Amino acid sequence: MGRLCVICDKERAIIKRPKTGQKLCKECFYYVFETEIHNAIIDNKLFKKGDRIAIAASGGKDSTVLAHVMKLLNERYQYGLELFLLSVDEGITGYRDDSLETVKRNQQQYELPLKIISYSELYGWSMDQIVKEVGLKNNCTFCGVFRRQALDRGAVILNVDHIVTGHNADDIAETVLMNILRGDIARLQRCTEICTTGDGCIRRSKPFKYTYEKEIVMYAYFKKLDYFSTECIYSPNSYRGHARTFLKDLESVRPSAIIDIIHSGEAFEIKKEVKLPTQGVCKRCGYMSSNELCKACVLLEGLNRGLPK
């Protein structure tokens, strides 16, 4: 099967891009992959010169590639950003402790300062302790709510302007599907935005919004990037898992499905009469919240009181 790269017409193609069907050689693939991310950053004016940016780093494939690409683009295009790695230690033995070792290696490889912030120090509870208390049913809710806040609090400690996360096109399409299935209009509106800012809250963006997971994994493979890939021991059968399987099945029939779903999410318009919850702040901790108490404080109160067994 003789096939040359459609861009340089010299080297052997090694990847078929899911988004375009283009057959590319290794070097042209790297170039296209990195340039698309650069374009997403520039077109959406994600950063300004001098910004201090925390890269949310879990040690997994997406954040490992993100740290690599952010450092590379910052140097190549002279963004003038000061980059940091920010990791959350949920306190999950046999999972997060191992993946944090990967983050520590990344810190060395990329020479970026690293801050690790733990659930234990922030909330007084590790995920191991929470699971002991609540079992395996709603534990992912705790973890998700706590992580979001933990990143914001870590960002305050690092005194950064902005957090970037490794959410990719597949993740966003998945979230669009989940929000439609749950009828969560407020989140459906927000989940496709490449950059979000809450009141008095740190900006967050997703430079991989248009980047397919397949390309992230292929990039990490060819570049031999060091990442960690074990499923969290506490999430064997989450709702997201089903949405993911469905999305992957769609993608195998029609690769554009992922971008199409993101586009559908963006195209939904909410009638003016529909009342969306207004953002306020939590009375107890001051974090943004649409209720009197933020979700983390409600969950913590339950934990500290001892839930009915």
Next chain:
Amino acid sequence: MSLLKIKLSFSGGIELLFDNIKQKSVEIPSSINPPNSTTMKDLISWMKDNLLKERPELFMSGDTVRPGILVLINDSDWELEGELEYEIKDGDDIVFISTLHGG
């Protein structure tokens, strides 16, 4: 019948289904399904019968790998190599990477 010696690699979390082995050299019949030469399709079902340790539904879907598992043949995307129809050659290096694990 002759044998083909090939190298299989597993990463991205899929190694967990294969006894947590990341790399393995195996010998497979050059014609699993005589008189035809052994193809990727034959290899995948051979792997299921001979190597897979648990939960076949996480590896296969129908007669192919589950969507979300990337396959490379000699460091090239198998979508460029004919996927299931690719005929295995002696010395081939075949990589399976799961993209389904958290990032």
